[in-house]
Amino acid sequence: MxxxxxxxxxxxxxxxxxxxxxxxxxxxxxxxxxxxxxxxxxxxxxxxxxxxxxxxxxxGAVVFDAFLAASEDTGGGLALPETDDLAADLRAVLRPTADELAGPAFDRTGRALVAEVLNDPALLREYRERLLDPLLAVTRTRLERARAAGRIAPDADLDLAVELLYGPLYYRWLHGLGPLDHAYADRLVQAALRALQP
Known part of the structure; x- marks a missing residue:
């Protein structure tokens, strides 16, 4: 049967x-x-x-979810390493970010999403809640721990510090100003930490 x-x-x-x-x-x-x-x-x-x-x-919402799903499939996640070497920890996040922005597959989709996000308030909220804000929060938390350990200045503006790390990457990508590579990511980390040093 x-x-x-x-x-x-x-x-x-x-x-x-x-x-x-x-x-x-x-x-x-x-x-x-x-x-x-x-x-x-x-x-x-x-x-x-x-x-x-x-x-x-x-x-736009479908493409945004497809983009997030692809990031998850390639091992993308919002985690920062936490070792005794703050510069190495930040490089471990900024280097893959530079790689992703420089990749041709991301470029076309990423630019389309940026345009869509800027013109769709609901999609902008979702982008902030699901992608941008969590990334900024984990980075800020890592910097807070570094500040508590005396590795960066006690009066450092951590929100500005996070923008110093990510802002130039996205600015360079958006305007096509130059190579987005590990050397550039490393220079960003070095410049930000110099500004934040005790």
Whole structure:
């Protein structure tokens, strides 16, 4: 007698969600953000448009989630090492950030997302809550511990220090001003720590 298994809706939903994110990532790399549509994502993923709109309010939100999913798949995470060498710990974060910004796969998607985030207040809030604010917070926490250990000045402005570390990377990437490599990341760490030294 044949046994019939009951379909698992949560598994089917997760398969659909994964297919949508994969389709969005592939399409934005192939045709660019401007030509990307919900219809094209749905067709590539093999789902209906209503399935996409059930989870995301816009194509920008889908692409943002696809970007976050790709970062997680490649081992991206919001963790800073904590050793006795603050400079090495900061380099361990800024070097991969420079690598990601310099990568051609990120460049096209990243620029499209920046434009979309600036024009969509809801997406900007999500970007802040899910990506930018957590990154800045873990970096600030690492600097707070360094300050408590006497490695940086007791009156150091840690919010400004975090901006000194990440701001120039994004400025250079956004304006195409020069190479984004480990040497540049190392110089940023050196300059920031010189400004913060006791």
């Amino acid at each position: 044949a046994r019939h298994s009951t379909p698992d809706p949560s598994r089917r939903s997760e398969q659909s969600r994964t297919a949508i994110l994969t389709a969005a990532a592939e399409l934005v790399a192939e045709i660019g953000f401007a030509k990307l549509t919900i219809e094209k994502i749905a067709a590539r993923a093999g789902v209906g448009k209503q399935t996409i709109y059930r989870w995301w309010p816009s194509k």
